[in-house]
Amino acid sequence: MIELDIHKMLQGSSGDMPLDIALSIREKSFVALAGQSGSGKTTLLRLLAGLERAEGEISVAGETWLGKKTMLPPQKRGIGFVFQDYALFPNMSVEQNLLYVNNDRAHAAILLEMTGLLELKERLPGTLSGGQKQRVALCRALMNRPKLLLMDEPLSALDPAMRLKLQHDILTLHKAFGTTTVMVSHDPSEIYRLAERVVVLEHGRIVHDGTPGEVLLRTSGSQKxxxxxxxxxxxxxxxxxxxxxxxxxxxxxxxxxxxxxxxxxxxxxxxxxxxxxxxxxxxxxxxxxxx
Incomplete structure (x- = not known):
């Protein structure tokens, strides 16, 4: 179980905005963070990753990641992070990008096979399409078999057909490796396809928390x-x-x-x-x- 109770003052478009989040996340679940830009979603991911500090506590499977006297560094948290911009090493091949994280060729081969990249393992990132680069980034994030996979709008730059393909790959890998996944997304269809739970933030606070059906299909009266x-x-x-x-x-x-x-x-x-x-x-x- 992941337990968060964190407080941080952010600079919003209209001035100071307190981020005040209390949240429990079940292990091996897939949680989507939604809400308007500037609501605190990416900051929450960065706090989980150890890239920012805040007041409060974060514990994962009984291990304290953040506390009054504790600030576990990112490399000791057992996380994988998938960014919007891929962040691949341009002078390394696809396989080398994975092996840089963990020199486990067998595990790299499994990930590349599952995502249809095995035949491209010798290629450099500059020769790949956007969808292929994002699959490499996803595989690299899973090379250390992370406890927690964090994704910040990983598919936002892709066309609809490629987004659908990558959504399938993300869900397949999530289930295959039993990783707890937290993803920021603005795409309702993406959230509905992937997530078991949707947490909506507004001005640094949780305003909705439920299944995709409960959150995304809210209607009033006799509206269809x-x-x-x-x-x-x-x-x-x-x-x-x-x-x-x-x-x-x-x-x-x-x-x-x-x-x-x-x-x-x-x-x-x-x-x-x-x-x-x-x-x-x-x-x-x-x-x-x-x-």
């Missing part, structure tokens, strides 16, 4: 679905108005009347919902978050 996006434009078309909303990678149009259109401003975060299959647009609830 609710999606959040950015209002890009309001267009008048005869007697009606059309709201143009960006939701993820898609643009949708929602019909509204004059009174409804007057309530909104371009650039606002809005919710698009449906009742009886007729979409409606409304102001986003205060405190709601973009995952």
């Amino acid at each position: 679905f609710t999606l959040e996006g950015e209002l890009l434009d309001i267009i008048r078309a005869d007697v009606i108005y059309i709201a143009v909303v960006a939701i993820g990678q898609q643009i949708v149009e929602v019909v509204c009347d004059k009174e409804e259109a007057a309530q909104f401003e371009v650039g606002q975060t809005v919710q698009v919902s449906t009742k009886a299959f007729a979409p409606t647009i409304q102001h986003a609830r205060r405190g709601s978050e973009r995952l």
Whole structure:
């Protein structure tokens, strides 16, 4: 079990923001951290990794990683960290990047085989695609058989098809090695596919904690679905108005009347919902978050 009770003052866009997190994470589970940018997600990962200090305590399987008199260094924590930018050694081959962490050729071969990289083991990172580089980074993070795998939006720079492929690889490796995994992501579909649990942060505090279904599929009343996006434009078309909303990678149009259109401003975060299959647009609830 991972137990956290940490406090740290952060510099947010609107001034000081206290990070105040109490959290228990079951071993071998897959937890996604979600929430708006600046809510404290990456800082929480860095505190788990030992890359930043805070007040409070962190213990993993009964071992104190952070305490009043303890600050266990990153290299003694038994973690693997996957960054957004791969962080591979450009002058080393794929295999050498893995062996630099742990000179275990057999384990490296297993990881490369599982991720379809074995035939590329002699290649340099500069000759690989983005998806291949990220698979190498994932394999390297698992070379020491870490107790805890930390991932900070590892797939954000990849196209949708490659993201889907890498999501499958991440889940396969997570299950195969029984690693506790904590991942930061803004992609609801990615969170739904991978995580067993979603922890949503807002202004340094936990505002939602549950299964992906409980957190991502929250609706109210008789609504069939609710999606959040950015209002890009309001267009008048005869007697009606059309709201143009960006939701993820898609643009949708929602019909509204004059009174409804007057309530909104371009650039606002809005919710698009449906009742009886007729979409409606409304102001986003205060405190709601973009995952």
